[in-house]
Amino acid sequence: MVSRLFRLRVLALATLVSFAAFIGAACTPDHPQSTFDSMGPVAQRQEDLFVLIFIAALIVFLIVGGFLLFTVLKFRNRAGTPRQTHGNTRLEVILTIIPAIVLIIVAVPTISALFYIADPPSGEAVMDINVTGKQWFWNFEYPDAGVTTSNELHIPVGENIRATLRSDDVIHSFWIPKLAGKVDVIPTRANDMWFKADEVGVYWGQCAEFCGIAHAHMRFQVVVETQADFDAWVAKQAEPAAEPSSELAQRGHDLVTARGCIGCHTIDGIPGAVGTIGPNLTHVGSRTRIASGILERTPENVAAWLRDPQEAKPGNDMPNLNLSEDDISALVAYLDGLK
């Protein structure tokens, strides 16, 4: 009897510890892609709903799982042949109806949230952005401002954003965990999603649908800034690429055409630089990361990328151009000046 009680205590303790770990692990807002650190109304609604259903599931688990363990311990090795009962219709009907009622209750906030996240609140202003997922980076177009950038989405704080999602190749999924759950990016379709950021900051996003060899490296950042900062950023982005400011950068500028970079990359202001296979580089020097979020944009990282693009992001479409170290420093200097 003592051992049975002891066993029960150990089990109860183990259960409590695992749930403490569960909740502890869930509340890790400092993690860049935590879904428990919502920074906008869409993610917040999703988080609240998740917490609600999690609590309901936890209660059901504790009751049913606890009852299961209790049954096993209580009837373990009981002597004699048990009575051969076959069932109890009334009990069965009750146990069928209770879960049905619980589910109906949960369904109400679910359906309400479903329609809330589908469209931005009617009557409020909305800013449109066109998102294109490509193997393996993101293009962001601001149709009203006529500006296009890659891998770093800038949005003003507190404004409803409607993103229209398209793909040129395979299916991707657009996901900014702290701002909104994901919506797939599908060729032949233009899916919509909306979100809003409540606070200034930088938030991580990542492709969530398996899209081929560099799927793990298809990340992006969302820079949420004040309206004034955002307006300044848009104005800057609308300008053509900066002229090279040194002799070294000038050589880099010439190499961009000579080595065929412009076949894949757009750089506004350089004749013929209208390629769309790779990211738009017009203002690459203003970004904090390169290679769709995976490397910090330091001169060393840009040089390493140019030396062998397959090293950091295996499988991506950029070939190794076998550039000389001199050419690499020239290109690094030029690209760094593209503020």
Added chain:
Amino acid sequence: MATIASALSRPTSLNGVWSWITTVDHKRIGILYGVTAFIFFLIGGLEAMLMRLQLARPEQSLVGPDEFNQLFTMHGTTMIFLAIMPLSAAFFNYLVPLMIGARDVAFPRLNAFSYWVFLAGGIMLNLSWLGGAPNSGWFGYAPLTSSAFSVGNGVDWWVLSLQVLGIASLASAFNFIVTILNMRAPGMSLFRMPVFIWMTLITAFLLIFAFPVITVALVELMFDRNFGTNFFVASAGGDPILWQHLFWIFGHPEVYILILPAMGIVSEILPTFSRKPLFGYPFIVFSGIVIGFMGWAVWSHHMFTVGLGPIANAAFTITTMAIAVPTGVKIFNWIGTMWGGSIQLKTPMLFAIGFLFLFIIGGLSGVMHSISPSDAQQQDTYFVVAHLHYVLFGGSIMGILGGIYYWFPKFSGRLMSEGLGKAHFWATFIGMNAAFFPMHFLGMDGMPRRIFTYESGMGWDLWNFVSSVGAIFLGISMLLFVYNAVRSWRKGELAGDDPWDARTLEWSMPSPPPIHNFDEIPIVRGRDAWWHQKRRRAVTAPVAGGSGESDGAHESIHLPSPSYMPLLAAIGISLAAYGVVLSYYLTAFGMFMTVASLYGWYMEPITASSEDEKH
């Protein structure tokens, strides 16, 4: 054509390798299925362990991205089509005739054919490693599978081997439906069948309705890749979402194809080791049927983020939530079966209780996924990976392992070691939770599925490491099982006919059963026929069955003879499939060989005895 039948003299040997190759005995085919599928299960497990090693720490390069994509594609495809489904088929094969009081399945040669086609499909899929395995995921989403985005033959081998495996599943499903509906012993009405038989029947119906859908989708994909059609090619106006609908209309019933047999197994183990009948038999049977029906109305919950719109998402949210009700009914009844019983915690019972515990967790996280607005955060993250492993490992595999421990004495005549069995249970239970529970945290922390590496600083390092250690531990724990099974098969303690004091008919015969199963076909007067026969001898009285012999005269029992034809037909089908990639001449030859073998099959008598040849 008749020359083919006569050129091969009919195999007659009952011993040695050739007797296994030509066998049509459901018990031997069941063992072949089980051993083969378990080997594939170990291969799929090794693939998983390689992935977990790669993900144990951030930014490792143990395997590259392409190898990783091949590994998760092969792991998923292997575990579903080459491990869990055929392991379930092993139980169907061995047990269905024994549990319904029949001498074999309805179509013994078709049964052998199913096995050989399954083996051919499994070999074909795994041979693809030689030239680059499929790398588009087990779900093969278009247009990533199209020839523009997936060069090489990996996806072709995936398509062809799934088609081959589909033939095996369909043949086997028809066989079991006919067997169960037509070959039950006198008195065994549908509502006296053991629940395992019910779940087999429901699974077989799901198979025959689900596989044609994936077959059509795979044919279209094959045409896209080989003959330039554009069913799914987005750039030419094809619809990649069509693939998703077809795949998941197959894929969701497939989930129940994977779990219902394990539910059937657990429904046999729990009563035996509680020494009580199953609580609420009609509720368990009907909830199984309801799950079988409702499984067709939930496929789009795999597509909540596709952008089908709030109305469609609301509909599939509600149907998905509703399917939790019949599942809950089953769990309550299983606990009700134990309540008031005398619970013997033997190894099979531990696995059955482990199944219940883990399936409750997997079921609840499934309900969490059904909430489509919040699921937009969990979709395609490790939270889903955790959920599906709680259902498919904690559910299907725990049930299947419990079933092996339970019926091993019947298969082999010997008991498995209880000490090793219990050690295996605890190692599996702990390893499984260590491997899969942390994945919930990773998903909530925003880690997507199917990424071959991740940066340090995402907060994913700790739980990935714990999960990898758990996975390795889980993998090693399977060695305990293999050692126990091999050792017990050779020198385990002799089991006797009925070591567990069990309830169903298979325990009324010697272990292992004679080739003709029942000396006399039993007459069944209620559920749990053997339990009552043991206690009140009058309830079931053995009377003369099929051939009306008395004791000692069973040499005259009419049993089908071994045959080469099922194997030859299976080889023909697999050659035809290889030919689609290698050479259409090979396809033509394979088709000819299949037709010729089927003709030979048709021409040869079911029973080859000297008397039959004179007829």
